[in-house]
Amino acid sequence: MLVRSELIALALGLAAAVCPGCDKTPPSEAPVGTASTQAAAAPVSEGTVRISGSSALQPLVNAAKEKYETEHKGASIEVSAGGSKKGLVDVSSGAVQIGDSDIFAAPDQKDLVDHRVAVVGFAAMANKGPYNAKVSSVGMDQLAKVFTGEIKNWKDLGGGSQPIVVINRAPASGTRTVFGNVVLGGDKFVESQTEDNSGALVAKLKQTQGSISYLALSFKEDDLLTLPIKIGPDAIDPTTESITQGKYPVWSYEHMYTKGEATGAVKRFLDYVLSPDFQSTVLPSIKGFIPVTVMKVQRTKD
Amino acid sequence: MQQVIAQTPEDSLQRRVRLAPRSRWPDALVRVFVKACGGFVLATTLLLIGFLARTGLVGMKEVGIWPLLFGSRWKPEDQLYGGLPLVLGTFVSALGAAVIGATPAVLAAVWLTEFAPAPVRSSYRRLMEIAAAVPSVVYGWLALVHLVPLIGTLAHAIYGADSDVGGEGLASSAVLLGVMIAPTVLLLSVDALARVPHNLREASAALGASPWQTAFQVVMPHAWRGLLVAVFFGFARAAGETMAVQMVIGGARVIPANLFRPTTTISSQIVMDMQNARPGTPGNNALFSMALILLVVSVAVVLVMRTLSRPQVRG
Numbered sequence: 001m002l003v004r005s006e007l008i009a010l011a012l013g014l015a016a017a018v019c020p021g022c023d024k025t026p027p028s029e030a031p032v033g034t035a036s037t038q039a040a041a042a043p044v045s046e047g048t049v050r051i052s053g054s055s056a057l058q059p060l061v062n063a064a065k066e067k068y069e070t071e072h073k074g075a076s077i078e079v080s081a082g083g084s085k086k087g088l089v090d091v092s093s094g095a096v097q098i099g100d101s102d103i104f105a106a107p108d109q110k111d112l113v114d115h116r117v118a119v120v121g122f123a124a125m126a127n128k129g130p131y132n133a134k135v136s137s138v139g140m141d142q143l144a145k146v147f148t149g150e151i152k153n154w155k156d157l158g159g160g161s162q163p164i165v166v167i168n169r170a171p172a173s174g175t176r177t178v179f180g181n182v183v184l185g186g187d188k189f190v191e192s193q194t195e196d197n198s199g200a201l202v203a204k205l206k207q208t209q210g211s212i213s214y215l216a217l218s219f220k221e222d223d224l225l226t227l228p229i230k231i232g233p234d235a236i237d238p239t240t241e242s243i244t245q246g247k248y249p250v251w252s253y254e255h256m257y258t259k260g261e262a263t264g265a266v267k268r269f270l271d272y273v274l275s276p277d278f279q280s281t282v283l284p285s286i287k288g289f290i291p292v293t294v295m296k297v298q299r300t301k302d
Numbered sequence: 303m304q305q306v307i308a309q310t311p312e313d314s315l316q317r318r319v320r321l322a323p324r325s326r327w328p329d330a331l332v333r334v335f336v337k338a339c340g341g342f343v344l345a346t347t348l349l350l351i352g353f354l355a356r357t358g359l360v361g362m363k364e365v366g367i368w369p370l371l372f373g374s375r376w377k378p379e380d381q382l383y384g385g386l387p388l389v390l391g392t393f394v395s396a397l398g399a400a401v402i403g404a405t406p407a408v409l410a411a412v413w414l415t416e417f418a419p420a421p422v423r424s425s426y427r428r429l430m431e432i433a434a435a436v437p438s439v440v441y442g443w444l445a446l447v448h449l450v451p452l453i454g455t456l457a458h459a460i461y462g463a464d465s466d467v468g469g470e471g472l473a474s475s476a477v478l479l480g481v482m483i484a485p486t487v488l489l490l491s492v493d494a495l496a497r498v499p500h501n502l503r504e505a506s507a508a509l510g511a512s513p514w515q516t517a518f519q520v521v522m523p524h525a526w527r528g529l530l531v532a533v534f535f536g537f538a539r540a541a542g543e544t545m546a547v548q549m550v551i552g553g554a555r556v557i558p559a560n561l562f563r564p565t566t567t568i569s570s571q572i573v574m575d576m577q578n579a580r581p582g583t584p585g586n587n588a589l590f591s592m593a594l595i596l597l598v599v600s601v602a603v604v605l606v607m608r609t610l611s612r613p614q615v616r617g
Contacts, residue, residue, distance in 0.1 A: 082577050083578065085578050086577045089578075162464075163465065165466070170574055170577075170578070171377075171378070172577050172578035191555055191556045192564060193554055193564040194554060196574060208454075
């Protein structure tokens with residue numbers, strides 16, 4: 001009779017196991033998200049800080065992590081990049097303690113506390129070739145038309161005849177959101193080839209003739225054509241000076257959001273990132289980052 | 303697991319109890335453990351389908367099955383959930399892979415079983431087994447570096463240097479998937495052809511048929527079910543492939559004007575969108591619906607395969 005009792009036990013176990021799949025929980029409790037959140041929010045030791053979000057901010061967080069971990073024995077900072085919007089989602093769900101973002105949190109995310117740790121500029125960057133050697137600057141409206149797909153050839157920007165290949169970042173990207181808001185007045189990008197991280201995008205730009213995209217200035221390099229923006233009679237280069245003086249418009253704060261006021265290890269790490277020591281000595285040495293304190297212009301929304 | 307359940311009527315149960323009366327403890331323990339394993343695997347599969355269906359069906363209700371399959375624009379940020387670009391991308395690249403990869407694979411299998419000398423046969427097989435085991439990300443990366451620029455050059459040769467075409471698109475993904483599925487299709491085809499009884503070949507030769515006539519008019523017709531199963535298996539694998547395709551398809555959520563324009567597939571769009579999908583939002587539900595559609599298509603292909611292969615197993 002052992003066999004039968006085993007089978008009954010097995011059937012009961014099976015029924016219990018399958019039940020969550022067929023009960024009447026509302027859809028807002030979607031299983032995958034809930035499961036991953038629970039897994040990620042497992043208890044952590046006192047010194048561990050989990051961070052996710054913006055890939056534009058990642059170089060700075062990594063630099064801070066290295067210095068902080070050598071100075072504070074036992075502290076551990078875990079960083080993963082997956083896009084600004086993921087950072088905001090993760091910090092509000094409690095999966096991480098700090099959510100990195102290039103963009104302000106949505107107005108309905110009132111429980112999130114903003115810590116502005118730096119300013120980053122963004123620029124249109126393109127494949128370099130003889131066809132665009134003569135393109136010295138592009139007007140804001142022209143740039144918008146390139147990315148909405150109205151201008152399709154480099155000859156319309158003053159270069160040689162070569163089709164423009166627009167490459168986009170994925171919709172979760174903060175870079176896409178900031179560039180879209182400032183240059184296009186919203187996410188009006190033409191539907192085109194999409195790369196989901198900045199590093200891969202740089203490689204793709206170098207490889208593809210006629211291609212153009214948008215990147216944080218931390219990814220600026222000589223092999224890519226970084227386009228100055230023409231405002232009035234002047235071509236404005238995206239530099240630290242032009243951004244701090246408010247001449248170059250495509251920039252955003254780099255935010256580190258916490259859910260509620262930061263405490264414990266999270267507060268200690270944030271205090272370190274915002275300390276005068278880090279802000280004035282370490283931060284300016286990382287390519288593309290500007291301390292918030294030197295900005296002569298301010299913003300309260302993207 | 304199925305067999306365990308099938309054997310539980312009272313008579314067989316008692317017979318087993320008679321054969322092993324008052325079984326020793328370790329024996330019983332092992333039995334419980336093995337059964338628990340069987341139950342665990344079954345439960346995992348059922349849970350997977352249950353979870354997928356729970357969220358996926360909500361999405362289908364919110365968006366509607368028609369737009370999910372035939373709507374022309376997928377842009378979750380703007381609440382647009384037209385799945386046609388994804389469905390079309392998946393279907394066309396898998397079909398292209400079947401043509402580009404499976405056709406030569408089946409013919410190569412015929413050559414291998416009917417014409418190749420024995421040493422060549424075994425080393426060729428070894429090689430294909432290795433090729434079938436290469437992780438897809440490796441195929442994808444190689445394709446990104448070598449195949450995409452090549453296809454881009456080809457595209458410009460066809461459409462003109464000034465046209466808006468490139469290496470990313472259905473052409474690249476079909477070729478890549480074709481290369482990826484070819485070893486598996488070949489191995490399955492070789493097995494199918496090897497199952498053809500040898501006396502058929504001898505009879506054919508005795509009637510004066512040439513080896514070529516034997517291969518194409520006797521062996522292949524006899525093994526057609528097995529060969530079709532091999533091709534279907536390749537198609538199913540190509541339709542579900544994610545990582546490699548995502549690297550070469552381009553990721554534009556539109557129906558492409560031609561094979562050399564970026565587009566997307568169901569699986570690569572899921573990878574792209576899931577990081578941005580907040581649980582409970584329509585975007586998340588619609589994404590689950592697309593996953594459910596992919597699962598249903600795969601199950602359908604498996605069912606077709608089973609129907610095809612059943613009579614052959616009997617004979």
